[in-house]
Structures are given as C-alpha cells and as structure tokens.
Amino acid sequence: MSKLVRKIQKFNAGRLPERLAMKYANMRSGPFVFLRATCHLYYNRLPDAPVLEKAPPAWTCGDLHLENYGSYKGDNRQVYFDINDFDEGILAPASWDAVRMVSSLIVGREALKAGEKEALALGDMFIRRWADGLADGHARWVEREIADGPVRELLTSLKSRQRIDLLSSRTVMHKTRRVLKVDDRKLLPASKAQRERVTAAINAFAAREPDPKFYRVLDIARRVAGNGSLGLDRYLVLIQGRGAPDRHYLLDLKQSPPSALAGASPLKQPRWKNEAARAIAVQRRMQAVPLAFLHDVEMDGASYILREMQPIADRVSLAEAAKQDGAIESLVATMADCLASAQLRSSGRQGSANADALMDFGARQKWRGELLDAALAAARQVEDDWAAYSQAYDDGAFAPEAPGEA
Template structure:
C-alpha cells in the first residue's frame, strides 16, 4: 500500500527548503491545490487497463488542470490564450491529458462552489468539445476578436494594463531605476555569489542574441510561483529590455527536471539532449505561437528553461463565474479544444499519432462516458490522498524546520 506522505517527501527531496515549506502549506489548503502539487502521485495512482491506454498517442503537457491555461505574449508580440506549462511534457495516449483535466474539474468543485451536477455537466462539456475538435480535424487558436465570456474578459483586461503596470507590481521604482520587489510572496532574496553567477551566465547568453544590450541584468531574485514546482531552482530576472525604467522586461529561468508523468504512461519516450530541450520543444509544437524569449539553456551544467515571465494575473479568474454556469461553460469548452488543437499541431512527430487517427478517435463516442466515470474514481482517490496528507502534515511530518 502506498504511503502518501512518504511518496510526497521522496519526490520533493532536494528542493529549496524555504520554498518547499510554502508548497507543503499550500497543499494543505484544499484537494485542488493538493492535486496541482502532486502530478506525480496522480499519474502513479491511475488504474491500468482503462479507456486511456488504447487512445492515440500525442504530445501532452503532462500536468493538465484548470490553472494550466492563460494568456501570454508570443514571439510575434501578439497575445494568445493557450496551455502554458510544459514541465511534465511527454508522449502518451492522448486521454492521459483529458483525464487530469476532468479530474481537476471535479476536485475543484468545492473551491469554485460548484454543485455536483454542475461539475459533471462541465465534464460532459469538456469531453464533447474535445471530441468535436478532434472530428473537425484541424488545429485552431483562440483569437481576441472572437473570444467569448470570461476568456474575452481576460483579453479586455490585458489591454487596460501597460508594461509599466506589470513592472510596478513586481518592482520598486527609485528615480529611473527599478529593483525587484523581494516581498516573500513573489520573490525571495539571492546571495551576492549566486547573483554574480547568473549575471555571468546571462552575459554569455546575450552574446549570441541579436540585441545583447536587451539582456543586461538590472536585478535578480529567487522566484516564488506555481504549486507543483515550488522549491525547484527558479529565478526572476529584471533586464534592461527596451530601456529603463518602463521598457524593462522580466524573465523567468527555471531548472528543468525529468517529467513526473512520463514514467507512468507506458509509452516509450524519445531521447532528448536535455530536459530543458524536452520542455521547450513540446511547448513549441503544442502552442499556436511560442511564448516570447523561450529558450532551452544550460546554467552550471544543468538544464534550465528561460522565457518571458508570465504573471498569475494572466489566467482566467474562474471563481468569478458568479454562480452562472453559462459563464464557465465557454471557458471549459475552450480548454478542451486547446488540448485537441495541441494534439493536431504535434501530430506525426516522433511516433505521435497522425491527424487521421485523431479524427477517427473523435468520431468514436464510446470512450466519453467511460472517461467521465474514470474521472470520478480519480477524484475520490485525490480526496482520499489529500486527507492522508493532511493527517501527516498536522502531525508535523512536513515540518522542515523541526527536521533541521
């Protein structure tokens, strides 16, 4: 029998204790936050020999849930709403992506104040929309002009924010000089030695870029973001960009670890030059347009993903559905469509299914009810594991200060 506390502690071993304490505390707050922080456990718990395994193979982000969608600026400088986290990306039967999305819908119901019937209705919306997008047979994207409901509201809100607004939330402005706001909520301080190493690295990186001055470092800190990756080596870097103070840019640089999903999907994975290459390559394949400044880099002989910093404010505020299910339905439909479109963009790559196989799968309706039924089983397992985690947490099993 799996010891939940032991499995979680083992998986997170070696992470930065200061940020790991934050992760453990967040996971105690609700089953949905726990789900986000334990992707490895979710896939390890999946029953074998289910409707998932015969589905066509696809390149998946590997950690699909309601919070893994958001807006970002692409490398063409336009704004997109798409899947945005590929840390666990791997090749897998395509329904491994959808089972986690549906499970997250059911697990998040309490946090979102959804009734059981409403949560299940959204699962039907998701499976139906995913199948319809597969039958359509072509990758599309969500455009600002046609975005509906809460996604449309997100695009509208982005237009009301300037680059200076974005910088002001993360930095302190003194005259014409900005420094990162190290508040213990979004960022933590960094040692002078670590700062010097990152400056040296970025100087070397910039030499191979068209505009080296753009990457001149102004400030750097340890970044606090996400749930699953909290404790992983990660930095927020303030660079000169297009000029101080309001033309500065924020970059995110995060250590790329092996996919926590890949060992549990039963699919042979290709050999990558580095884990960062895996993350970046799958992201480039799956997204409509790649995120700005996306690079796989090597820092101190370890693989990191460098990209533009994506603020948490650029996600849809699902809690603002105001008790009106028609406000949530278009968002969930978009999420499911984005999953299908990502499959098409990456189809036929390194043994993933071709478009014809995906279309045929969308035309077969037998798997849809089975998938929802399996999601209810996964939901029950997540809640059970969360309760076991809470018991261990409350008795001090994750008190890193006491252990130290």
C-alpha cells in the first residue's frame, strides 16, 4: 500500500462509510475534485519557497479555491459575494490561501475552458490583484450595486428568490404540514436514534435563545452535500420558524472536525472552545458582514456548525462565465479583491499581522513570481497525486470493507 493511499485513508478514518464511498468516487472523477477533497495533502506537500514560509501571519480560509466563493445574506439582510467556506480556517502565512487559489486555477482549467498558459495568466493576475489590494490597505465588500461581470449577474438574479421557493425545493406538503423531501440522493432518512440526538441538541441550544419556540424541530434528514466534508455527520433540520406552513426555516447541522491545516501551519494557534467555534470565529473575522445565522452546537462530545440554509446562497456558474468574453477575468479579479479585504479585515487579531505589515508585504514585487512558481509546482503535485490515486482506486484500494473485515 502506497504512502499516498495510507495518508488519504488515515485522514478519512471514522467517516460514515456510505458517504465516504461517495467521496472516494467523486475524487476519482478529476484532479480539480481531488484538489478540493484533499486539503490535508496539499499543505503537507507544499514546495519549499520563502514566500510560503515568511509571509506575515494571517487568518485564512484554509481551503481557498474557485468554488469556495459565493453569495450569502448577512445579518443586515443584504446579500454579499465573498469567501464562504471556513471549515479549515486557521492562522497561517498570508500566502497560503493565495497559493492554493492559484493552484485551483491551474488544476481547474478545464472548468474554466482554459489551457495551461491561460490559467497561468489568470493566476498571475490573481496574485497581482491580491497583492495590490493588500498594499492599498482598504478592506472592501462586494454587493450588487458595486459588483460587475458574472458576480453582478449572480447577485441581481438572487433578488427574486424567496424562502418559500427554498422550502418547496426541500420539502413536501403532507396534509397541512411540511416534511422534508427524502430523495435518497441529497437527503437520506434519519434513524430514530439520530432524530432523538439531533432534537436534543437543538432543544439544548434553543433553551439559551430568546425565542425557543422558533427552533421547535419538525423534521430531520441526513444531508449529503459538499466534497471534502462528505462522510462527516450532517443533517438538514426543518424547524417551526415564524409559522406554518410557509414560514418555517431550514437549518444545516454539520460536524466540525479539526482543521486539515492544524499539523501543517507553523504558527501557534489560539485555544478554542471547540472546532466549530474556531471555524465560526474565522468566518466572522474574514467576511465583510457576518452571516445571518451561525452558531456552534455540541452533540455527544463533538462540535457542529448550525447555520440557516438560505434561498440566496449560490455560486457563479464557471461553465456559463467561460462562454462570455472577459467574464472569467472579472470573476478572478473579484475573488482576489475578496481575499485581500478578508485578510485586512481580520488583521491584528490573536496573532495575525497588523494592517501595516500586510500592506508592506503586498507592496513588495519580488515574491510575486515566486508565488506563481510555487502554485504551479503544487498543482503539478496534485495532478500526479490524482493519477496515483486513480490507479489505486481502480485497483480496489478504496473499496468499502465487507461486513466483519478488520
């Protein structure tokens, strides 16, 4: 058994077998999916480069790539475009998010309908735009009135989306009440024991809230979503909300394991109440406006992120953007702006460098080409790892164990 196989199996040990099998199958489908599902491999195999070691410390998404940006509704009820996944959030060199993002442009070039030369040009543009954003020193945000290109189109298209549309897509009416639409694909039935433990956790959380009746649990299903998180314990919960049948809310409850970067980052980390609290704290620091509903919940000794499923949450379609002249360039530029703003916004907090240090780093020129070279080398490693993984997968190394096997 190769070291690569052992590392992947060790990282995913303990995950739910049926969904872990889905994850492994997804990883076989292409190097971009493999990149998204193996954050733990990526940072442990970074090339030696001063820019990856000596960049100022910053709060990082930890798993930045093309599909970890999207729209969300803030607690001021306005819709924004920003980095939107912080499960791996951690304190790390400021260059780590950027190098992974540029690697995703190279590995994901097929999704962008781009060749390697074009992907490298996009990566170079991302680095320059991000560095210039840091040097400028002003944290900005992206909402509909100031967005352009495909991001503006996305945010404009979301204006008409309503909660009832989301409810209708995820629930069915049973007589006069709503129940979750279990389809054995995205939603799987929950056992009696699972329903009891989730209900108990929600009730314990609700007891500390001003309106506990808002969180009265109506239905629960196991949720299949994400890529790297497949195999973790995850549920969709239908709650009373503001009334039946059309003002109920949907909540996503997802297990939060330690960050995949925990053993890779050279920086000392703060002590957190639990892993969900870590991810939520990083998200609140880096996003322009906090998400409307975001809490940590403990259940059977493990921590979970509890968040509202929103009718407006979405990503830019890369396939559609690739059909429009200049759209991909506009999208990548916006993504670079979001990263610079997120790092400036979270500067000077529990070990992260202050804004002056980030501005000084961004203004330097010499490291920019070095970062692009490191991203290309890391992308090559991902592609080689995917080829080795694919061979091992085809040879049965990741086949589910039969009952009774050790």
